[in-house]
Amino acid sequence: MKINQTFSLNTKIIFNPGSLNELSKLQGETALIISDKILEEIGYVKTIKGYLAEAGLTSHVFTDVRPDPDTKILADGLKIIQEIKPDVLVAMGGGSAIDAAKGIFYSAHQMLGDAFQRPYFVAIPTTSGTGSEVTDFSVITAEGDKIVLVNDYMAPDLAILDSDCVASAPRKVVIDTGMDVLTHATEAYVANDATDFTDALAEKAIRLLFENLLLIAEDINNEVARDHVHNASCMAGIAFNQAGLGINHSLAHAIGGTLHLAHGRCNALLLEEVIAFNGELEKSANNHAAKRxxxxxxxxxxxARTVREGLVSYIDAIKKLKKQLGIESGFADLGIEADTYQAAIEKMAEAAMMDRCTPVNPIKPAKEELIKIYKKVY
Known part of the structure; x- marks a missing residue:
């Protein structure tokens, strides 16, 4: 047993519909809102500016964030944050917007050191998937590769979980982000750094997802189910921020960055094979991960009368859920050509081996084993 384990949460969480009103209580003079063009067009950014105006804050807006934020976005955002020196930083959007804000925030800290006055950092997720609103992780694309940054300086001070913000999410986004949450919670549960505290959050998140994800995929206006999935996303984020993730995310980062695929869909297509690998399904199916x-x-x-039966049951439950959600059976179904996929496998496996998520995986993989997983999920 490990000694001196810790559990801490630096982010205050406010949740349930209407919680955006908390923005009207913030203190300061100048705010920077980081988001994307779509949220600006549909009026969310205007709503945020309205609440901040009630608090007496003058708002500046940076909405150049795109999916898979890259180093150029960080550089552009860094210029703005240096110019206006905000008291409050509000990141609103999916994982890309919040990760970009974290990267911009952290870059300013790294470049300016003590000269950078840390603004109060608020994160408002508009998808139920990444958990980025409570983590110190940020995924940034550099020269085509997804780089995972980890530093507690990036953890938001306040997370606002208003599920009304996800009410306009397309069905595909609901499914992809929901499966990302399931992957977060499952990986955190078997990760080497899991504890009783992270287990409790991961278990609750998994139960909420199995009970509610299909419901909101069929009807995003189901407010009760939408609240449960939105909260589950945050719970899973807290769990993996403390316990870590594993090779499911390492493999997903590599293939998503290389073939430009949605992160949640990559995780979904990899999940059963990663579980089978970690649980040694082709061998004894009786190791620590299998028992988890x-x-x-x-x-x-x-x-789950035996460990093997329980392992297979969990894999089958995920397969059933994916089928109900209409998720493809492999990457070939996404239109990826076999030659293109095969040519990329070696590089993707190497990238996955170097990923920050790999060291806490319950089994230390060899590159050849990651290649084998990639081949199985094609």
């Missing part, structure tokens, strides 16, 4: 997966099966009321 079997425990999740028990929690969901699935057959």
């Amino acid at each position: 997966y079997a425990k999740l099966a028990e929690l969901l009321g699935l057959p």
